[in-house]
Amino acid sequence: MALSAVAFTETVINMGVRNVATKAGDRLDFDGGVQVIVTKGGEGDVTHSDGGEGLKVGKRYQDEDSGIEVLVTKPGAITLQCDGKDMQLQEPKKTKSAD
Numbered sequence: 001m002a003l004s005a006v007a008f009t010e011t012v013i014n015m016g017v018r019n020v021a022t023k024a025g026d027r028l029d030f031d032g033g034v035q036v037i038v039t040k041g042g043e044g045d046v047t048h049s050d051g052g053e054g055l056k057v058g059k060r061y062q063d064e065d066s067g068i069e070v071l072v073t074k075p076g077a078i079t080l081q082c083d084g085k086d087m088q089l090q091e092p093k094k095t096k097s098a099d
Contacts, residue, residue: 022066024040032076032077034048034072034074036080037073044068045082046082048078048081049079051079056072059089063082066083068087
């Protein structure tokens with residue numbers, strides 16, 4: 001009985017990063033009742049991962065690469081991500097005090 005060899009080739013298709021338009025005013029709902037409102041839109045996919053420090057009502061998060069900013073309207077124990085990277089908590093803007 002003759003043995004035959006079979007050669008397999010693997011083809012990898014790079015689909016690239018998926019561009020998703022996230023518009024200002026969009027409401028995004030996540031697991032556990034967490035909700036955010038997009039305050040500044042951009043090209044990116046906003047998702048979440050479980051755990052982290054959690055989100056608090058009134059806090060704003062941003063992604064520097066896409067420019068997307070969101071406002072937390074319903075809190076929860078998740079971490080916001082944009083295109084797979086954690087979004088950063090925005091620091092409150094400092095205003096000049098009235099002397």
